Amino acid sequence: MPLEVQVVSPERILWSGEADMVLTRTVDGGEIAFLNGHAPFVGALGIGVTRIRPASGDDVAVAVHGGFVEVSENRVSVLSDVAELAGDIDRARAEEARTRAEAALRQEHDAEAEAALRRAHVRLEAAG
Numbered sequence: 001m002p003l004e005v006q007v008v009s010p011e012r013i014l015w016s017g018e019a020d021m022v023l024t025r026t027v028d029g030g031e032i033a034f035l036n037g038h039a040p041f042v043g044a045l046g047i048g049v050t051r052i053r054p055a056s057g058d059d060v061a062v063a064v065h066g067g068f069v070e071v072s073e074n075r076v077s078v079l080s081d082v083a084e085l086a087g088d089i090d091r092a093r094a095e096e097a098r099t100r101a102e103a104a105l106r107q108e109h110d111a112e113a114e115a116a117l118r119r120a121h122v123r124l125e126a127a128g
Contacts, residue, residue, distance in 0.1 A: 001036050002055040007062050007078040014085055015052065015060055022076045024050040024069055034069075034076050041071040047118045049126045050078055061086040063126035065119055086126045094123040 002018035022034045025048035032043070045067045052060040067080030098120035104113035 001074060003034065003036060004075045005052055005078075006076075007050065007052070007064075007080070007083060009080055009083045014062060014083055018055040019052045019076075020055055021053040022050065022069075022078070023053075024048065024064065024078065026069070034071050036074060038071050038074075040073075041069070043069050045069055045078070045080065047115070047122050049122055050083075061126040061128070063089060063119075063122045065122070084123065084126070086128065089123050089127040091124065091127050094120050094127065098124065 002020055003022065005015070005017060005019045005022055006013060007015040020035070023031060025031050025046050026043040027046045029043060032041075034041070045064055047065050050062045050064045052062070054060060062078070063084045063086070064078065064080045065082040067078065067083065070077045070079070097116060101113050101117035101120055104110070105117065
């Protein structure tokens with residue numbers, strides 16, 4: 001029996017469907033995979049790539065920039081303030097953001113520039 005999966009941002013449902021597995025990164029627990037029959041779970045998401053293995057078709061990569069994941073009764077909900085499907089990511093824009101963040105970090109080491117660099121890397125990783 002496949003999982004029912006939804007990836008939701010404030011603007012829209014980014015992806016919804018049946019999947020055999022969801023792999024994501026939590027803030028404190030590292031990477032975690034959800035399969036059929038997984039115990040109920042709620043966790044905070046860090047900045048990372050969430051990968052969905054649909055019941056049919058190609059894997060789906062989503063750049064997730066924080067949020068939560070909830071698992072209950074073979075349903076996985078990924079709720080994020082900012083999330084992007086791999087196909088929606090503008091690689092040139094992500095490269096520019098990475099370059100700007102790297103330049104900012106060379107000038108001054110601050111948390112905002114570090115977070116911007118992590119977000120750019122995640123976008124590029126998700127986009128392939």
